[in-house]
Amino acid sequence: MAMRSGRIGCLVLGGALGILLLAAAAQAMPKCLVCHGKRTLSKTLPSGRVVSLFVDEKLLAESVHAGRVCTDCHSDITAIPHKGEIQRVSCVRCHFKGNPVGAPQKDIYVEYARSVHGVAAAAGNTKAPVCQDCHGTHGIRPPKDPGSLMNKIHIPETCGRCHLAEFSDYRESVHWKAVKEGKKDSAVCTDCHGEHTIRAHTSPESSTYITRVPETCSHCHASVAVVGKYGIKTEQVATYGRSYHGVAIKFGGKTVANCASCHGVHDIRPSDDPQSAVYVENIPKTCGKCHEGANANYAKGRIHLDPTKREAGLVYWVSLFFKWLTISTMVGLVAHIGLDLFRRLRRGKVAHES
Amino acid sequence: MASTGGRGAEVQRFTLNERLQHGVLMVSTLVLLLSGFSLLFHDLWIGRWLLWLEGGIAGRGLIHRWAAGLLMGLCGYHLLYILFTARGHQQFMEMRPRWRDVRDFVQVMRLNLGRPAARPAFDRFDYRQKFQYSAIFLASSTMILSGLALWFASEAMAVMPKWLFDALAVLHGGESVVIFLVLFVWHLYDVHLRPEVFPMDWSWITGRIRVADLQERHPMEYERLRQAGVIDGDAQR
Numbered sequence: 021m022a023m024r025s026g027r028i029g030c031l032v033l034g035g036a037l038g039i040l041l042l043a044a045a046a047q048a049m050p051k052c053l054v055c056h057g058k059r060t061l062s063k064t065l066p067s068g069r070v071v072s073l074f075v076d077e078k079l080l081a082e083s084v085h086a087g088r089v090c091t092d093c094h095s096d097i098t099a100i101p102h103k104g105e106i107q108r109v110s111c112v113r114c115h116f117k118g119n120p121v122g123a124p125q126k127d128i129y130v131e132y133a134r135s136v137h138g139v140a141a142a143a144g145n146t147k148a149p150v151c152q153d154c155h156g157t158h159g160i161r162p163p164k165d166p167g168s169l170m171n172k173i174h175i176p177e178t179c180g181r182c183h184l185a186e187f188s189d190y191r192e193s194v195h196w197k198a199v200k201e202g203k204k205d206s207a208v209c210t211d212c213h214g215e216h217t218i219r220a221h222t223s224p225e226s227s228t229y230i231t232r233v234p235e236t237c238s239h240c241h242a243s244v245a246v247v248g249k250y251g252i253k254t255e256q257v258a259t260y261g262r263s264y265h266g267v268a269i270k271f272g273g274k275t276v277a278n279c280a281s282c283h284g285v286h287d288i289r290p291s292d293d294p295q296s297a298v299y300v301e302n303i304p305k306t307c308g309k310c311h312e313g314a315n316a317n318y319a320k321g322r323i324h325l326d327p328t329k330r331e332a333g334l335v336y337w338v339s340l341f342f343k344w345l346t347i348s349t350m351v352g353l354v355a356h357i358g359l360d361l362f363r364r365l366r367r368g369k370v371a372h373e374s
Numbered sequence: 375m376a377s378t379g380g381r382g383a384e385v386q387r388f389t390l391n392e393r394l395q396h397g398v399l400m401v402s403t404l405v406l407l408l409s410g411f412s413l414l415f416h417d418l419w420i421g422r423w424l425l426w427l428e429g430g431i432a433g434r435g436l437i438h439r440w441a442a443g444l445l446m447g448l449c450g451y452h453l454l455y456i457l458f459t460a461r462g463h464q465q466f467m468e469m470r471p472r473w474r475d476v477r478d479f480v481q482v483m484r485l486n487l488g489r490p491a492a493r494p495a496f497d498r499f500d501y502r503q504k505f506q507y508s509a510i511f512l513a514s515s516t517m518i519l520s521g522l523a524l525w526f527a528s529e530a531m532a533v534m535p536k537w538l539f540d541a542l543a544v545l546h547g548g549e550s551v552v553i554f555l556v557l558f559v560w561h562l563y564d565v566h567l568r569p570e571v572f573p574m575d576w577s578w579i580t581g582r583i584r585v586a587d588l589q590e591r592h593p594m595e596y597e598r599l600r601q602a603g604v605i606d607g608d609a610q611r
Contacts, residue, residue, distance in 0.1 A: 268431045271425055273432070312528060314531070315532060317539075320536050322536075322540075333537055334538065334540075335537065335540045342545070359483065
C-alpha cells in the first residue's frame with residue numbers, strides 16, 4: 021500500500037514538474053521578447069558599430085527551428101535580465117550524430133572543424149565564418165526553400181559577402197547565367213568547392229587543388245545526365261584525359277594545364293563569347309600563360325582532340341594509317357615467321373622419315 | 375682472317391666499332407620504347423608500372439630525352455661512318471635494297487609454301503636484314519624529327535599549326551608500336567628463336583661467324599671471300 025502511494029506521489033510530482041517546465045518554456049519566448057521584440061533595441065560595439073538586437077518572432081516561427089525557444093540555443097542565459105557577456109550559440113549542442121532532439125543525424129560539425137573555415141575560426145581568426153555566418157541565425161530554412169541562404173540561387177551571395185572579388189567574377193560566368201535561368205544543374209560555389217569540407221585550393225585535399233580540378237569538373241561535365249541535357253559535349257573530359265596535359269596531371273604533374281588554366285576559374289564563359297579565355301582570338305594569350313611566345317598557331321586546330329573522329333582532320337588520318345600499319349605489320353610478321361617455321365617443320369618431318 | 379676456334383673456323387663479320395654502334399642503338403631504343411610506352415599506355419597496368427619505375431611523369435620525360443640524345447648522337451655518328459669511312463661506306467652499299475631482294479623474298483615464300491623453287495643465294499645481307507636496316511633508317515629519322523618537335527614544343531609551335539603538331543604527336547606514338555613489333559616479333563625471332571641460331575646468334579657480341587654458317591646463310595659472300603683467299607675453302611670443314 022505504501023509502495024503504491026509512493027508511486028502515485030512520484031507520478032503526480034513528475035507531472036507537476038513537467039507542466040511547470042512546459043509553462044516555463046511557453047513563457048520563455050514572450051519574456052525575452054519584452055525587450056528583444058522592440059525594433060529599436062540595439063547595442064554599440066567597442067568598435068562603434070551599432071548592432072540591432074531585435075528578434076523577429078515570425079522569422080523563427082517560419083524556420084526549421086520553429087517550436088524551439090530562445091534558451092534552447094542561448095543556453096547560457098538563466099535569468100532575466102541577463103548580465104555579462106552572452107556567448108555565441110554553439111550549434112553542435114544539437115547538431116551531432118546521435119542527437120535525441122530531432123536535428124539531422126550528421127557529423128557535419130566535424131567536417132567543418134577540418135575545413136579551411138573551421139581551422140581558421142579555431143585558430144582565433146574572427147573573420148572566419150562559423151555556422152551562423154552562412155546559415156543565418158533566427159531564420160534558418162531548409163536549403164530547398166527559395167528563401168534559404170543555402171538555396172542554390174542564394175549561395176553565391178552568401179559566400180560573396182566575404183569573397184567579394186570571386187563573387188563579382190562569378191556573376192559574369194556561364195554557370196551563374198544558367199543558375200539564374202533556373203538550370204539548377206549548373207554550378208554555384210559549393211558544387212566545386214564543397215560545403216562543410218571546403219579546403220584552401222593550395223591543399224592537396226581540396227577539390228579545387230591543381231591536380232584535382234579535372235575530377236571536380238568531370239562530376240558534371242562527364243555526365244550526359246547533367247550537362248548532356250543542355251547540349252554540352254561530355255567527351256571533353258575524356259579527350260583532356262588523353263592529352264599530354266591530362267596524362268601528366270593524372271600522375272601528379274603540377275606544371276601542366278587543368279580545366280581552369282584555360283577556361284578560367286570563377287568567370288568561365290562559353291567559348292563563343294569574345295571575352296572567354298578560350299575564344300579563338302584569345303587562345304594565344306591563354307596558352308601564353310605557360311607557353312612563352314604562343315601565337316596564332318595555337319588556335320589552328322582542335323584543343324579537345326579525339327584522334328578516332330574524322331573531325332580531327334590530319335590527326336584522324338595519321339591515327340588511322342598507323343592503326344592499319346600496326347595490324348598489317350603484325351599479320352605480315354606472324355605470317356612470315358609462321359611460314360618459316362612451317363617449312364622447317366615439314367622439312368624436319370621429311371628428313372625424319374627418310 | 376679466318377680463325378679456328380672450338381666451334382669450327384670463324385671469320386670476322388662485324389668490327390668492334392659496328393658492334394658498339396649496334397649496342398648503343400639497342401640500349402637507346404629499348405629505353406626509348408619503355409619510357410615512351412609508359413606515356414602511351416598510361417591507362418594500362420603496364421604503363422602505370424613503367425611510369426612508377428621511371429620516377430613519374432617528370433622522370434620518364436628526363437629518361438626519354440637522355441635516350442633520345444644518345445640515339446641522335448649515334449645516328450649522327452653512323453651517318454659520318456657510312457659517308458666518310460671506307461668500311462662504313464662499303465657496308466652501306468651492301469645494305470642497299472636491290473630488285474634481287476624482291477626476287478629472293480618471292481623465292482623464299484614459294485619454298486616456305488612448299489612450291490618448287492631454287493634456294494636463293496644471299497649475299498652479305500639477305501632481304502630481311504636489308505629490310506630491317508631500311509626500316510630502322512626510316513623509323514629513326516621520322517621518330518627523331520617528330521620527337522624533336524615534341525621536345526621543343528614551344529619552338530615547334532612557333533612555326534607550325536597545332537593540327538600539324540598534334541599529327542606529329544600521334545605519329546610519334548603510332549610509329550613506336552610498329553617499331554616495337556618489328557624489333558620484338560621479327561628481329562628477335564631472327565636472332566634468337568630461329569632454330570639454326572637458337573638460343574642466340576652470337577655474332578653481335580663476338581663479331582665473328584662460323585665459316586660453315588656463312589656458307590649456309592650468305593653463300594655469295596662466302597664465295598667472294600673464298601675467291602679472294604680470305605677463307606680457305608677446304609680447311610674449315
